[in-house]
Amino acid sequence: MHPFKTFTGLVVPLDRDNVDTDQIVPKQFLKLIERKGFGNYLFFNWRFDERGEPRQDFILNQPKYKKASILVSRANFGCGSSREHAVWALLDYGIKAVIAESFADIFYNNAYKNGLLLITLKPHEVDEIIKKATESTLYLTINLEEQKVWEQNGVEYRFEIQKFIKERLLEGLDDIAITLKHESKIIEYETRMKAMRPWAIPTKPAKKAAQSG
Amino acid sequence: MAKTLFEKIWEDHVVYQEEGGPALLYVDRHYIHEVTSPQAFEGLRLAKRRVRRPDLTFATMDHNVPTTSRLLPVSDQLAALQMAALERNCAEFGITLFDLSSPYNGIVHVIGPELGLTLPGLTIVCGDSHTSTHGAFGSIAFGVGTSEVEHVLATQCIWVEKPKIMEVVIEGTLQRGVTAKDLALYIIKKIGTSGGTGYAIEYRGGTVEGLNMDERMTLCNLSIEAGARCGLIAPDEKTINYLKGRKYAPKNSAFEEAAEYWRTLKTDQGAVFDKSVKIDASPIAPQVTWGTTPAMVTDVTGVVPHPDEFEDPIERKAVERALQYMGLEPGTPITEIKIDRVFIGSCTNARLSDLEAAAKIVKGRKVAPGVRAMVVPGSQTVKREAEERGLAKIFKEAGFEWRESGCSMCLGMNQDILAPGERCASTSNRNFEGRQGAGGRTHLVSPIMAAAAAIAGRFVDVREWSFE
Numbered sequence: 001m002h003p004f005k006t007f008t009g010l011v012v013p014l015d016r017d018n019v020d021t022d023q024i025v026p027k028q029f030l031k032l033i034e035r036k037g038f039g040n041y042l043f044f045n046w047r048f049d050e051r052g053e054p055r056q057d058f059i060l061n062q063p064k065y066k067k068a069s070i071l072v073s074r075a076n077f078g079c080g081s082s083r084e085h086a087v088w089a090l091l092d093y094g095i096k097a098v099i100a101e102s103f104a105d106i107f108y109n110n111a112y113k114n115g116l117l118l119i120t121l122k123p124h125e126v127d128e129i130i131k132k133a134t135e136s137t138l139y140l141t142i143n144l145e146e147q148k149v150w151e152q153n154g155v156e157y158r159f160e161i162q163k164f165i166k167e168r169l170l171e172g173l174d175d176i177a178i179t180l181k182h183e184s185k186i187i188e189y190e191t192r193m194k195a196m197r198p199w200a201i202p203t204k205p206a207k208k209a210a211q212s213g
Numbered sequence: 214m215a216k217t218l219f220e221k222i223w224e225d226h227v228v229y230q231e232e233g234g235p236a237l238l239y240v241d242r243h244y245i246h247e248v249t250s251p252q253a254f255e256g257l258r259l260a261k262r263r264v265r266r267p268d269l270t271f272a273t274m275d276h277n278v279p280t281t282s283r284l285l286p287v288s289d290q291l292a293a294l295q296m297a298a299l300e301r302n303c304a305e306f307g308i309t310l311f312d313l314s315s316p317y318n319g320i321v322h323v324i325g326p327e328l329g330l331t332l333p334g335l336t337i338v339c340g341d342s343h344t345s346t347h348g349a350f351g352s353i354a355f356g357v358g359t360s361e362v363e364h365v366l367a368t369q370c371i372w373v374e375k376p377k378i379m380e381v382v383i384e385g386t387l388q389r390g391v392t393a394k395d396l397a398l399y400i401i402k403k404i405g406t407s408g409g410t411g412y413a414i415e416y417r418g419g420t421v422e423g424l425n426m427d428e429r430m431t432l433c434n435l436s437i438e439a440g441a442r443c444g445l446i447a448p449d450e451k452t453i454n455y456l457k458g459r460k461y462a463p464k465n466s467a468f469e470e471a472a473e474y475w476r477t478l479k480t481d482q483g484a485v486f487d488k489s490v491k492i493d494a495s496p497i498a499p500q501v502t503w504g505t506t507p508a509m510v511t512d513v514t515g516v517v518p519h520p521d522e523f524e525d526p527i528e529r530k531a532v533e534r535a536l537q538y539m540g541l542e543p544g545t546p547i548t549e550i551k552i553d554r555v556f557i558g559s560c561t562n563a564r565l566s567d568l569e570a571a572a573k574i575v576k577g578r579k580v581a582p583g584v585r586a587m588v589v590p591g592s593q594t595v596k597r598e599a600e601e602r603g604l605a606k607i608f609k610e611a612g613f614e615w616r617e618s619g620c621s622m623c624l625g626m627n628q629d630i631l632a633p634g635e636r637c638a639s640t641s642n643r644n645f646e647g648r649q650g651a652g653g654r655t656h657l658v659s660p661i662m663a664a665a666a667a668i669a670g671r672f673v674d675v676r677e678w679s680f681e
Contacts, residue, residue, distance in 0.1 A: 028626070
């Protein structure tokens with residue numbers, strides 16, 4: 001995962017609550033076994049009609065927003081299915097940050113694990129951004145280090161983010177490598193657990209256990 | 214200090230925690246399936262990592278499996294590739310897999326409890342948001358994304374911020390014909406689709422104690438539709454009796470020892486919750502969703518709402534859009550909505566008692582002309598038991614299709630999908646746009662409401678029907 005750097009991007013407004021991950025990437029595209037190429041399927045049923053032609057009334061298809069890299073939406077963005085494909089699709093399409101009133105928990109975790117920054121702002125701030133991005137062309141600069149978003153004219157929004165997540169995003173760290181630094185504690189826990197809760201380890205060895213190698 | 218059930222299990226599983234940071238939590242059970250795991254295994258392979266505890270990891274195929282005969286090859290090439298990848302990954306890393314040929318195959322959230330893998334006091338994760346189901350046994354169970362699947366495979370741990378804890382206290386007797394599904398939908402309407410975000414929900418109270426294990430699973434399953442990653446219920450004698458003798462459950466003295474511990478797993482008197490919601494179960498009517506989120510739901514005796522009833526302009530717009538998508542006119546009585554399809558299935562409502570209840574409605578009746586109805590059991594075990602008890606025969610005689618198990622039309626990854634514009638009474642969990650097929654219109658209901666809708670060709674108040 002790449003470290004998150006300060007950038008300036010064009011904003012596209014998706015003015016609705018409860019944008020679920022079924023909309024972000026519909027199920028017919030979950031059969032792929034790689035992480036690449038999901039950008040083509042982003043908001044597929046909203047972006048394309050039955051014949052696969054772009055729907056002109058969908059905001060991402062409007063020429064003005066073609067180069068957008070910041071998506072702004074309302075409450076409970078990313079609700080529903082846990083599919084991480086939704087995050088891969090946003091990133092692959094070119095979205096680097098999503099601004100919303102609130103995000104669903106699983107989606108939130110999936111996003112930061114892939115370097116997609118999610119910014120929670122207050123409803124009236126989101127309202128303002130949606131209005132500006134709809135009525136004119138809005139560019140925002142996002143600085144994660146300072147936890148600030150600003151417009152070209154200087155209007156500024158501050159956001160909160162957990163220290164732990166901020167560090168991982170800024171450094172682009174591999175979560176597993178960090179965890180494995182604590183391996184001795186995991187081993188210690190496993191030893192303790194085996195003594196405390198022996199019943200928690202499944203009793204019946206699998207009849208047709210797969211062979212390794 | 215008095216502790217909640219959640220806190221007791223949580224504290225028991227913290228491996229490491231830095232001041233103010235998330236906890237590194239140990240995972241007792243990791244369930245995987247074909248759709249959200251391939252990229253995780255690929256990541257392991259690229260980094261030359263191993264699966265730390267294959268003995269705590271169990272795999273099934275459920276999301277995109279066909280529900281037609283298992284004797285036929287899988288016709289969907291992409292789905293077949295995904296299943297083959299899972300088979301290869303499980304073989305390479307030594308993980309037990311319940312594949313299509315296994316008698317224990319089925320939906321991950323149905324087979325975990327059925328096989329006695331899901332136990333009270335455990336932490337359970339799976340790359341699927343309905344993992345909250347397993348909380349019905351008094352465990353901390355939640356859905357994760359593919360990066361987290363990879364992390365758990367490699368470390369058997371997961372970084373989690375401790376959620377806030379909400380109690381939902383339910384008292385009062387559910388009316389005859391009103392089920393755990395109706396109760397859950399009613400709760401979602403009350404707290405909203407994001408009312409549970411950031412929380413784990415503990416369901417408590419006399420009504421919850423009165424529910425059987427299948428019903429408790431339905432209730433916990435739908436926690437995520439209120440935004441809560443995790444829902445749980447304290448284990449009791451029903452939980453213990455359910456688990457006794459299950460394939461992977463502890464045996465003999467180990468079981469007794471475990472049960473003794475499980476009986477201590479309850480919220481202490483005086484423990485403090487971050488939020489409390491009280492529900493009176495007695496006035497709840499059968500519920501039917503009319504929109505495109507599970508919170509867009511009303512009583513079967515109600516009508517499709519008018520957008521003007523909603524004060525918030527954003528909500529009003531969402532309702533307008535939902536009604537347009539659903540092809541519904543404001544003011545239409547729910548019982549005048551005609552349906553084309555019926556789906557009885559999914560991790561929410563395809564366990565044996567769900568099928569038994571639905572069969573009582575169907576028995577001796579016929580599916581309405583023009584309606585296509587199907588039953589997709591939650592697992593091959595459920596299917597076998599339903600066949601042994603004569604339920605399959607009842608459904609088939611009434612004109613239902615009787616299928617092999619799988620997630621099927623709940624998310625429509627296989628061939629079981631709605632055509633554009635088709636209207637479906639579904640026992641599943643999500644009525645999102647296009648969820649059951651692009652342009653498809655989903656109404657979420659209980660199994661008995663779905664069964665009655667199949668017979669009547671429209672929604673009916675099942676309380677008015679005669680059944681045992």
